[in-house]
Amino acid sequence: MYVHREVEATVDKTLKQGKVVLVTGARQVGKTTMLQQRFGDAFDYVSMEDPRLFSLAKQDSVLFFESRELPLIIDEVQRVPELFSAVKWVVDQSQEKGRIILTGSQTYHLMKGVSESLAGRIRIIEMPSLSLRELLGVAEAPNGFVPHKVKSADITSLPEGFDIWEAIHRGSMPELQNPEVDWDAYYADYVSAYLERDVRDLVNVKDEAKFYSFMVACAARSGQLLNVSDISNDIDVDRKTVDSWLSVLQASNIVRIVEPFWPNIGKSLTKTPKLYFMDTGLVCHLTRWTTSEQLKVGAVAGHVFETFVVSEVLKSYMNAGANMRDVWFYRDSKKREIDLVIQQGHVLHPVEIKKAAMVGSDAVKNFSCLEALTGYEVGFGNVVCLSAEPYMITRNVQAIPVWAI
Known part of the structure; x- marks a missing residue:
């Protein structure tokens, strides 16, 4: 259907x-x-x-x-x-x-x-793969996500029996929404076709097994700072090759690079971007988290959940034809981080991502870092989490369910 x-x-x-x-x-x-x-x-x-x-x-x-x-x-x-x-x-x-x-x-x-x-x-x-709103049947006029205060009445309740971790693990490809399609076989065929067609068209890869190892190494780092040297050492290829292959993944819309917010105020902020896959099902397949139960309690649950949330935010911009360059993250020399910073002109909206159902004010302690950025205002913030209902954390920060993006 x-x-x-x-x-x-x-x-x-x-x-x-x-x-x-x-x-x-x-x-x-x-x-x-x-x-x-x-x-x-x-x-x-x-x-x-x-x-x-x-x-x-x-x-x-x-x-x-x-x-x-x-x-x-x-x-x-x-x-x-x-x-x-x-x-x-x-x-x-x-x-x-x-x-x-x-x-x-x-x-x-x-x-x-x-x-x-x-x-x-x-x-x-x-055009991205299916968003969570589309999967839940609540697709509406598309708008790029900007943190704001929401009411419980504005959020559609999850269908009975809906498992968010199953949705994250299953992935967002339309064909996989048919429960009769075998998850692992689908992604095995998807990767095989990708290697045989797109990769060969874009770059001369003499060792497809090595490129597959590269994809696995990237999937294992989704939601983390992009360390090219680390990937290079892990799969035993030079940095130039890793950079070239990353361009292939970007050109074929498999991954997105989110840049750190850099207002040119000095050298106190990181210049290292973060890597995100656009489909968490592919991440789970490549890294061999073969069931949603394993994923939910596994060591990578936090990074995969962050990948899922960031991909949902990016999908909202793609579906609206909006500027994805307004989506950043923040990290300074003291390693204080904010998962996402959504820019609206000179207003910066902070977003934290937590896989917990309940979060407190400690989750937003780094939001105040944005106040030091000259020429910018700090707008309303959100903590995207697994709460069933939205609730206020501070006067200007609200926790919202991931399906409210």
Whole structure:
């Protein structure tokens, strides 16, 4: 059964703003299904996975477009970079907006084609896997998450029998929402296809087993400061290779790098970013936490829960087409940390992440660090946790359930 996606509203809005809309995202997050569900009656559809259409587009892109009708969805367009120039020629024949939708799962090839041929004509949307709100059936008009005071009446209660740790462990890929799909087999196939297709397309990896070890090493560090040297030593490759492979994971939307807030006030703040996977199911598969019960009580529960919460926050920005550069974290030379800092202009909203059901004022002791940042105000803060109901911790900080993001 189709799950309503919050990004649909953003696609609708964006079609009115640009001649071409590009929907990108990791493989199997539901891009094609969403577009066909939303626009199947109004748009023609072609996939570059179709050998016949692929061949035609490669050999004669002009003839390809003459054989189709607009408006048109072109799936996996990065496989045929020759199409970008033809798309430019087609859309320049008219001032009409939203005539072509492109999709793809490799941002490196996509962005190269966009920058060379479609600059000024295209709007880009990054689509994530399912959010918790979508899984719970409470998807609404998308907005990037900003800490605020919420009322219990505004938060949908969890369905009876819903297990948040099972949801974290199961992951957020649409196909896995069918309980009959084997979890471990799905991710094994997913990783295998990823290595064979995306990785080979993006970088010359001579030893796929080594790259797999790299993915495992990254998954084991999700939710932590990114230490390239540590990963390099762990898998016995040089730093340059690790940097290159990290770019591959980012280009294929597997991981996100969250930067430390850096207002250029001196050298008292860390410059080291943090690494987050966008799908906790993939993290659990790679690191072999094979059941939700093991995960819940395991040594990595805190980092995986933080990964889940941060991915939910980032998904809210992706679904809204909002600027993910407004999502930071804080860490200073005294190792005082704030898990997330959400920026709204010159207002900084602190967020702490705790896997407990009850948290006290000690959890927000570092929020005051933001007061020392000249030129910024400290806004309302949240502690995202496993409480069933929201409650105030201090006058300007409220604990909220993770499903309230």
